[in-house]
Amino acid sequence: MSTWLDVARALEDSATPYVIITVLGVRGSTPRDNGAKMLVTAQDSFCTIGGGHLEYKAIAIARDMLCSGETRQHIEKFPLGASLGQCCGGSTHVLFESFPGTAVNLMLFGAGHVGTALVGILGQLPCRVHWVDSRQDQFPSQLPANVQAVVSDAPADAVTSMPAGSYFLVMTHNHPLDFAITEAVIKRGDARYVGLIGSQTKWRRFRMRFEHRGYEAQDFEAVHCPVGLRQVPGKLPMEVATSIAAQLIEEYQRDSARSETQRGVDWRQLKPLLSSLSGEDESAVDTPAKASAARDLSDE
Numbered sequence: 001m002s003t004w005l006d007v008a009r010a011l012e013d014s015a016t017p018y019v020i021i022t023v024l025g026v027r028g029s030t031p032r033d034n035g036a037k038m039l040v041t042a043q044d045s046f047c048t049i050g051g052g053h054l055e056y057k058a059i060a061i062a063r064d065m066l067c068s069g070e071t072r073q074h075i076e077k078f079p080l081g082a083s084l085g086q087c088c089g090g091s092t093h094v095l096f097e098s099f100p101g102t103a104v105n106l107m108l109f110g111a112g113h114v115g116t117a118l119v120g121i122l123g124q125l126p127c128r129v130h131w132v133d134s135r136q137d138q139f140p141s142q143l144p145a146n147v148q149a150v151v152s153d154a155p156a157d158a159v160t161s162m163p164a165g166s167y168f169l170v171m172t173h174n175h176p177l178d179f180a181i182t183e184a185v186i187k188r189g190d191a192r193y194v195g196l197i198g199s200q201t202k203w204r205r206f207r208m209r210f211e212h213r214g215y216e217a218q219d220f221e222a223v224h225c226p227v228g229l230r231q232v233p234g235k236l237p238m239e240v241a242t243s244i245a246a247q248l249i250e251e252y253q254r255d256s257a258r259s260e261t262q263r264g265v266d267w268r269q270l271k272p273l274l275s276s277l278s279g280e281d282e283s284a285v286d287t288p289a290k291a292s293a294a295r296d297l298s299d300e
Contacts, residue, residue: 009044015099016041022131024050024075024093042066049094058094073097104128104252107162109155109181110171111138114175114197117241118169119147125158126156132134132158133172159184167248169227171197179206186210186220193251195227195244 002010004020011018023036038047038055040062046288049055061076074096104127106117111133122129123144132150133139139149154291155177159168168185170178178196185191196203210220228243229250 002046004039007039011039011041011101012099017066018099019065020097020099021058021062022095024095040066054092058096062096062098065096066100067178068098070096071100075139078248082264101128103168104123104248104255105163105165106162106167106169106248107132107158108169108171109133109178110169110173110197111135112151112171112173113237114240114244115171116140118244121241122248123147125245127167127248127252128157130162147162155179156184159188164190165192167191167193167195167251169195169197169244169248171195171227175202179209182206182220182223183210183213186215186223189219191222192255193248194223195247196223196225196227196239197227197244200226 008018008020014164019040021038021040023034026034031288036049038045038049038058040059042047042063045059047059057089058076058077058166065072065074074122077091079091083163087198090092090298104112106122106127107130108118108122109132111131115131115133119129119131119140127146129144129147130148130150131139131143132152132155134149134151134153134155136149141149143149150158155172159181162168168179168181168191170185172178172181178198182194182196185194196206203223206225207220211217224247227247228240232243232246234240234243264298
């Protein structure tokens with residue numbers, strides 16, 4: 001039987017968003033003791049904090065947190081008898097910790113020398129990679145856990161399978177195919193990042209073709225071509241791959257900074273819990289030492 005840690009590792013490997021629910025403190029009779037955990041995804045739940053209405057409510061709260069797509073923590077108090085109708089009659093504080101899974105969904109087109117070198121780097125980054133090529137024999141026999149090979153005779157059609165806000169890297173062995181894929185990404189209108197391998201001359205030609213087809217400049221202004229950071233020069237496959245990976249990191253770190261919010265549990269949420277665990281009434285005035293302890297436990 002899998003432990004909660006086994007489940008968490010499997011969910012991390014598959015980049016599945018989940019919430020860990022932990023019983024922090026109990027008073028009186030409760031179905032589970034301190035430290036009991038369960039994990040909740042959008043479709044499933046694993047392990048248990050005791051079942052009944054408590055678990056039902058906890059799962060509902062966890063799935064509301066998953067909908068926000070944020071990494072955050074929350075503490076909730078459950079009086080088991082008064083509000084949940086459970087015969088235990090005690091009360092429990094429960095910690096909810098949400099993990100939104102891999103924020104960077106990336107589709108990489110092309111299993112050539114640069115693509116292969118790049119996958120070696122992406123396998124060590126917090127991203128989920130769909131690696132597309134029509135040539136099955138181009139893929140290595142072993143792939144990183146976060147990389148999935150997609151063999152397709154029509155690579156441009158694979159663009160529609162990605163969620164909104166995805167990252168796309170186009171570096172196939174064929175210029176017309178690069179154009180078709182890039183156009184498919186532009187038509188979506190919701191890509192977070194588009195990188196196209198090639199020279200400035202190649203990109204000028206692509207721009208002219210897009211304009212001839214009726215696209216406006218704002219439709220393709222987000223395409224990075226030549227792809228990669230200019231500060232990382234070199235033409236060897238690993239040098240080019242490193243430059244591209246550096247640009248990707250810069251992009252998703254910038255996205256992360258934009259969405260940064262308070263981390264950890266607000267210390268004001270912890271005050272009632274500290275009072276409860278010490279046996280004091282929750283309405284009691286907190287001492288400076290208790291407030292300091294609450295701040296230490298938060299991650300502000």
